[in-house]
Amino acid sequence: MATKRKGKTVPCEGCRERKKKCTAGQPCERCKRLGIQCYYLKPVAPPKPENIESANHQEIQMHVEVLEDIMRNMERELYLLKSPFRVKQIAQHNETMRSSDTEYTTSDEDFDHHHQHRNRLNSTNTTTTATNRFFSQHEMTSNWQLKFRKDGRISINTDILSYANLLKHVEALGVLSETIPIIKQPTLASLSAGGGYLHRNVLYTVVRRGNFRAILGCIQNEARKQIISASTMTPPPSSQQYQPLLLEYDQLSASNGNTPSVVFEKKDLALQLVNAYFACRFLHRVVFHQKTFYDMFVKGRSDLEASPVVCAVSAAVLTMHCKHVMAFVPYDQQLGLGEYYFDKARYVVSLQFDEPSMETMITYLFMSLYKSNLLRPQDANMYLEIAIRIRQILAETAYKHPPLSPIYSSTLSPPNTFNSATITTATTATTTTNTTTNPINTDSTHTTTTNTILPKRPSKSKMMNRYLGEYEMFKRLHAGFQDCVQFIQFINNQRGIPVKNLSPSRNKPSMLNQENTSFKQRFQEICAEAYDPKPLPDESRLTVRAILKEHYVGCIARVVGPYFRRVRWNESDLIPLSFLMKTEEDLSQVYFHQIPLDFRLAPSIFEDGISDTEFRKRLLEDGRTDVNSVTIAARYYQSLLALHEPFQPTIRRSRKSAHNITLLVPENLEDFDFKKQKKRKMCSLATSSSSSSEEEGEEGENDDTHVLSVHALRAQEICYKCSITVVRLLEFQCTILGACTIPTPSLFCAWDTLMRNSCLGMDEQDLKASGVNDYLSAKDIELAREYAVRCIEVLRRGYLFNGAEREVFEYYEKIESQLLTALCKSASPTAKYWEPVSNW
Incomplete structure (x- = not known):
C-alpha cells in the first residue's frame, strides 16, 4: 500500500508513471476503475559491505x-x-x-597344458x-x-x-x-596416430613441377627469339632518315610486309574475333558488360580496326586457346595475325597515351594479357603497370561513386546471345554487308523491335543506365588484372606449390624473382576488393550463370585459401587436425548448402563403384548438367583432394626404382645428390624433419616411429576417389559439352595423385618393402595407371596450345611416351602425331 513520508503520499507505480493523483489504496481508486494491476515499489536498503564480502x-x-x-x-x-x-x-x-x-x-596328453x-x-x-x-x-x-x-x-x-x-x-x-x-611427452608418431596433430608429408608434384619448368623453358625460348630477331633487323635506309616520327599504319605495315593473308581474304575479321570471344571465352571469365562494350567500342564505327580496344581484344583472343577461332583463322596464321592486331592497337593507343579513359585502360590491359599468353612476362609487366596507373586515375575521378539502382523496364527481355553459328565461315559471307553498318545483328534487331513497342525513356535514365554498365564493366575488369598478376606471380614461383631452384643458372628466366615491389604494392592498394561481379537485368541467362559460377567458385576459394597458406607455405610440419576438419566441414557446407541446386550435380552421380559408362549416363540424365555445374563440381572435388593431399602415406622409393623411369626423378641427378647431402647434414644436427625421415626410409633403415595412422588411410582413400572423379568430370566437359578450355590446375592436381598411385618403376618387391600394399591393391594401382593415361587425352582435347607453348607441348608428349613405355603399351590412345591442329 501507499505510505506517507513526511506528510507526502507515495503513489502506486501506475499513477506515478502517468503522473496521476493516487488515493493510496490497495488497489487505489484509479487502478480499480481501469481494471489494471496496482502495485507499489518498496524501497530496499543497499546491502551491507560485510554481506557482499560473505557472498563473494x-x-x-x-x-x-x-x-x-x-x-x-x-x-x-x-x-x-x-x-x-x-x-x-x-x-x-x-x-x-x-x-x-x-x-x-596330470595325464600324458595334457602335459603341455600343465x-x-x-x-x-x-x-x-x-x-x-x-x-x-x-x-x-x-x-x-x-x-x-x-x-x-x-x-x-x-x-x-x-x-x-x-x-x-x-x-x-x-x-x-x-x-x-x-x-x-x-x-x-608424445612422439611425432603418437601425435599422428592420436588425432591431435597431423604430420605434413612432402607433396608428390612431378607433373606440376614439370609444367612449371616447361613454361620457364618457353619463356627462355621466346626471349632468345626476340634477341635474334632484334639483331637481324636491318637499319632503315638513309633516305628515310628525316621521316616523321608517327607514320600512318598502312605505310608502316606495307614497309614491314608482315600482314597475314587472312586479313585480305576475309572482311570484318576483327568483328568475328570479338563475337567469338563473347560466345566462348567471355563465358569462361566474365570481364566485360557485353552491351556496354558494344555500345562503346563497336556500334557506330565504320572501321573497327581503328578502335584500339577491338584490336587489343582481337589479338588476345588469338592466344586464348579457343578452338572456335580456328573455324575462320588457320592455326599457322594465328601468331602472325595476333602480332598484326597488337601492332595496330599499340599504334592507335600511342596517339592518346596521356588520356586516362576506359578505352586506354582496356587496351593496355589486353595488350598485357596478349603478352602473358605468349609467355613474355617483361612486356606483360610493362603494359600492366600502365593499365594500373590509368585504373587508379579512373577510380578516383570518373568511377569514384557507385551508381544507383538500374532503371531498366520490366518488360524488356535480355538480348539474345551469340551462338557458335555466328562465328562460322559459312555465315560470314551472308552477314558481311549487314555488319558494316550494324555490327551486332542480333542486338540491333532486338533493339529496334523493342523500341517500337516500349515508350522512349528519358535521357536521364539512359545516362544512369549507361553509367551503371560502365561502372560494372570497370569492376569486372578486375578479373583481367588478376589474370595478369597471377601469371607474373606464377613465373616468380609465388603461387601454388613452391618449387626450389637448387641450380640458379638452369631453367630460370631473367626476370624470375625480380618483381617490381612498388608495382605489387600499388596493385594491392588499387585492387584490394574481391572479384565479385553482379548480374545486370539486360544480360542473358548464359552470362548470368557464368557470373554466378565465378561467385560460387570464389566462395570455395575463400574457404580453402587460408588452409593452403598455412599447410603449403608454413615451416612447421605439424598441422592441427581440428584445422583440417573445420576446413573440410566449411567446404562441404559451401557446396551442399550455400550453392543452389541449379548449380549442383545430383549426388547419385558420384556413387562409389560405378563404371565410366554409368557415370556419363547419369550426367546426361541430370537436367542441371552444363559447363558451369561441372566446373563447380570439379573445383569442389579438387579442393577436397588438395586438403588431404599432404597427409597421404609417403611412398618410399629406392634410388634404383626412381631411375627406372626418368619422369619420376624429382629433379636432375645433381639436384638429387644435393638434396641427399643436405638431408645428411640435417640428420647430423639431430633434427627430426620430414625430409630426413624420408631419406632414412630410402636408404632401407627401419624407422620405429613411423605409424600409418587412420588419418593417413582416410586421406589416401579420399585423394584416390577424388582424383578419378575430377578426371571423369573434365573428360565429360571437354568431350560431351565441347568446352574449349578446362581448368588445368584441377587436372594437374588429380594427375599428380594418379601418378603417385600408379607406382611406376616399382616391382612387387619394392611395393612390399615400402608398405604400399597396406593401402593400395593391385587393382587400384592398375586403375590409377589407366586414368593417368586418360589425363593425356583430356589435356589434348581440352587445351589448345598456342604457338608460344611448343616446349610445354613437347613436355606432355614426352610424358605420354614414358607412360606408355612404363605400362608396356605400344598403341597410343591419342593421336600418333600430337599436333594442336590435327583431328579437331
Whole structure:
C-alpha cells in the first residue's frame, strides 16, 4: 500500500508513471476503475559491505570445491593409468588358479597344458610382486601435498628431509619404472596416430613441377627469339632518315610486309574475333558488360580496326586457346595475325597515351594479357603497370561513386546471345554487308523491335543506365588484372606449390624473382576488393550463370585459401587436425548448402563403384548438367583432394626404382645428390624433419616411429576417389559439352595423385618393402595407371596450345611416351602425331 513520508503520499507505480493523483489504496481508486494491476515499489536498503564480502567468499568456495573435485577425478584417472592391474582382479585370478590347480590331473596328453599353466602362475606372481611394490611406493608418497599459490604457481610439499630419503624414493621409482611405463611427452608418431596433430608429408608434384619448368623453358625460348630477331633487323635506309616520327599504319605495315593473308581474304575479321570471344571465352571469365562494350567500342564505327580496344581484344583472343577461332583463322596464321592486331592497337593507343579513359585502360590491359599468353612476362609487366596507373586515375575521378539502382523496364527481355553459328565461315559471307553498318545483328534487331513497342525513356535514365554498365564493366575488369598478376606471380614461383631452384643458372628466366615491389604494392592498394561481379537485368541467362559460377567458385576459394597458406607455405610440419576438419566441414557446407541446386550435380552421380559408362549416363540424365555445374563440381572435388593431399602415406622409393623411369626423378641427378647431402647434414644436427625421415626410409633403415595412422588411410582413400572423379568430370566437359578450355590446375592436381598411385618403376618387391600394399591393391594401382593415361587425352582435347607453348607441348608428349613405355603399351590412345591442329 501507499505510505506517507513526511506528510507526502507515495503513489502506486501506475499513477506515478502517468503522473496521476493516487488515493493510496490497495488497489487505489484509479487502478480499480481501469481494471489494471496496482502495485507499489518498496524501497530496499543497499546491502551491507560485510554481506557482499560473505557472498563473494561463498562463490569462491564453490569454485574451489569444483576445482578440487576435478583434481580428485584427475588423480583417480592417473592412478588407473599407472596401475596395470587392479588388486581385485589379481585376487580373483589367483583364486581361479588355485582352484584349477587342485582339480587338475596330470595325464600324458595334457602335459603341455600343465606346463603353460605353471608359466601363467609364475607371471602372475611376478605381477603381484610388482603391484605390491607400486602400492608401497604409493604409501610413501601419500603424504605429499599439491598446493596452488595465489600467483598461479604450483608447489609440491613432500616429506623428504635428507639425501638418504631422497635416494630411497629414487630407487623405488626406478624399480617401479620396470613394470609401469612412465607417462612422457608424445612422439611425432603418437601425435599422428592420436588425432591431435597431423604430420605434413612432402607433396608428390612431378607433373606440376614439370609444367612449371616447361613454361620457364618457353619463356627462355621466346626471349632468345626476340634477341635474334632484334639483331637481324636491318637499319632503315638513309633516305628515310628525316621521316616523321608517327607514320600512318598502312605505310608502316606495307614497309614491314608482315600482314597475314587472312586479313585480305576475309572482311570484318576483327568483328568475328570479338563475337567469338563473347560466345566462348567471355563465358569462361566474365570481364566485360557485353552491351556496354558494344555500345562503346563497336556500334557506330565504320572501321573497327581503328578502335584500339577491338584490336587489343582481337589479338588476345588469338592466344586464348579457343578452338572456335580456328573455324575462320588457320592455326599457322594465328601468331602472325595476333602480332598484326597488337601492332595496330599499340599504334592507335600511342596517339592518346596521356588520356586516362576506359578505352586506354582496356587496351593496355589486353595488350598485357596478349603478352602473358605468349609467355613474355617483361612486356606483360610493362603494359600492366600502365593499365594500373590509368585504373587508379579512373577510380578516383570518373568511377569514384557507385551508381544507383538500374532503371531498366520490366518488360524488356535480355538480348539474345551469340551462338557458335555466328562465328562460322559459312555465315560470314551472308552477314558481311549487314555488319558494316550494324555490327551486332542480333542486338540491333532486338533493339529496334523493342523500341517500337516500349515508350522512349528519358535521357536521364539512359545516362544512369549507361553509367551503371560502365561502372560494372570497370569492376569486372578486375578479373583481367588478376589474370595478369597471377601469371607474373606464377613465373616468380609465388603461387601454388613452391618449387626450389637448387641450380640458379638452369631453367630460370631473367626476370624470375625480380618483381617490381612498388608495382605489387600499388596493385594491392588499387585492387584490394574481391572479384565479385553482379548480374545486370539486360544480360542473358548464359552470362548470368557464368557470373554466378565465378561467385560460387570464389566462395570455395575463400574457404580453402587460408588452409593452403598455412599447410603449403608454413615451416612447421605439424598441422592441427581440428584445422583440417573445420576446413573440410566449411567446404562441404559451401557446396551442399550455400550453392543452389541449379548449380549442383545430383549426388547419385558420384556413387562409389560405378563404371565410366554409368557415370556419363547419369550426367546426361541430370537436367542441371552444363559447363558451369561441372566446373563447380570439379573445383569442389579438387579442393577436397588438395586438403588431404599432404597427409597421404609417403611412398618410399629406392634410388634404383626412381631411375627406372626418368619422369619420376624429382629433379636432375645433381639436384638429387644435393638434396641427399643436405638431408645428411640435417640428420647430423639431430633434427627430426620430414625430409630426413624420408631419406632414412630410402636408404632401407627401419624407422620405429613411423605409424600409418587412420588419418593417413582416410586421406589416401579420399585423394584416390577424388582424383578419378575430377578426371571423369573434365573428360565429360571437354568431350560431351565441347568446352574449349578446362581448368588445368584441377587436372594437374588429380594427375599428380594418379601418378603417385600408379607406382611406376616399382616391382612387387619394392611395393612390399615400402608398405604400399597396406593401402593400395593391385587393382587400384592398375586403375590409377589407366586414368593417368586418360589425363593425356583430356589435356589434348581440352587445351589448345598456342604457338608460344611448343616446349610445354613437347613436355606432355614426352610424358605420354614414358607412360606408355612404363605400362608396356605400344598403341597410343591419342593421336600418333600430337599436333594442336590435327583431328579437331
